[in-house]
Amino acid sequence: MSADRLSVVTGAAGVLGAAISRRLVTAGHRVIMMDMAADRLEMEAGLIGDAVWPLAVDVADPKDVERACATICHRHGDADTLINNAGILSNHKIEGTSPEEWRQLLSVNLDSAFYLSRALLPAMRRQGFGRVVNICSLAMKTGGLTAGTAYTASKGGLGALTFSLAREVAAEGVTVNGVAPAYVRTPMITEHLTCEQRRELVRQIPVGRFCEPGEVAELIAFLVSQHAGFITGEIIDVNGGLHLD
Numbered sequence: 631m632s633a634d635r636l637s638v639v640t641g642a643a644g645v646l647g648a649a650i651s652r653r654l655v656t657a658g659h660r661v662i663m664m665d666m667a668a669d670r671l672e673m674e675a676g677l678i679g680d681a682v683w684p685l686a687v688d689v690a691d692p693k694d695v696e697r698a699c700a701t702i703c704h705r706h707g708d709a710d711t712l713i714n715n716a717g718i719l720s721n722h723k724i725e726g727t728s729p730e731e732w733r734q735l736l737s738v739n740l741d742s743a744f745y746l747s748r749a750l751l752p753a754m755r756r757q758g759f760g761r762v763v764n765i766c767s768l769a770m771k772t773g774g775l776t777a778g779t780a781y782t783a784s785k786g787g788l789g790a791l792t793f794s795l796a797r798e799v800a801a802e803g804v805t806v807n808g809v810a811p812a813y814v815r816t817p818m819i820t821e822h823l824t825c826e827q828r829r830e831l832v833r834q835i836p837v838g839r840f841c842e843p844g845e846v847a848e849l850i851a852f853l854v855s856q857h858a859g860f861i862t863g864e865i866i867d868v869n870g871g872l873h874l875d
């Protein structure tokens with residue numbers, strides 16, 4: 631493994647993506663921050679400072695991902711770490727979900743992880759070291775409590791992709807894991823749920839509060855470290871005891 635770590639974090643202009651990028655920089659990584667919200671991305675990258683490079687990419691577009699990965703390789707070298715974090719939420723249940731919305735959720739939340747893994751895994755395998763972490767969700771294990779049908783299915787698919795890739799690349803020093811957070815204090819919670827829903831949820835979460843973005847980032851920093859080489863194909867819950875399995 632090279633001491634010089636290079637990570638790609640998708641959805642990096644979002645609350646969780648920015649927290650993950652910041653934490654990886656603290657761990658000594660250079661970080662490519664990818665997001666389609668170019669202005670917000672520039673701002674978040676500017677706040678972190680050195681060692682991050684913002685790259686405006688629509689991760690649901692395979693051609694855009696291919697171009698972006700070629701640019702990264704050309705300018706920075708081979709990435710050894712990939713955090714598939716970009717995601718969108720819909721709380722619509724089956725009858726309220728149009729085929730267009732279904733496709734959009736699946737494209738952003740699942741297809742993107744396939745495109746990026748397909749582009750970046752070959753170099754990790756050649757190097758004999760790599761780390762992939764997919765940001766899944768409690769929704770995949772519970773049938774979605776407040777989350778909708780397409781979101782829940784997309785995260786279930788991401789979990790299955792995690793298992794499949796973990797098995798495919800384990801022998802080459804590459805681990806692939808998932809993290810399944812629930813109710814992290816981000817706009818997904820503050821803007822998509824009513825005050826009443828938020829109050830009721832805090833009452834149900836045994837730890838008695840929402841999760842902080844930094845708590846998820848801390849777990850990811852461990853999973854991508856060299857200390858976690860024997861953990862692969864695992865989906866780790868970060869849900870304050872809301873769901874125990």
Ligand SMILES: NC(=O)c1ccc[n+]([C@@H]2O[C@H](COP(=O)([O-])OP(=O)(O)OC[C@H]3O[C@@H](n4cnc5c(N)ncnc54)[C@H](O)[C@@H]3O)[C@@H](O)[C@H]2O)c1
Pocket residue numbers: 640641642643644645646647664665666667687688689690691715716717718719738765766767768810811812813814815816817818819
């Ligand atoms: N917040 C939670 O409680 C929670 C719980 C479980 C899982 N998650 C997952 O964590 C991840 C991050 O969520 P967050 O809460 O930080 O949300 P967020 O909305 O703050 O961040 C998501 C980011 O993804 C980006 N994005 C969306 N579509 C994109 C595309 N096509 N190409 C590139 N970037 C795109 C957005 O611009 C945004 O910056 C998501 O995958 C989400 O499903 C969040």
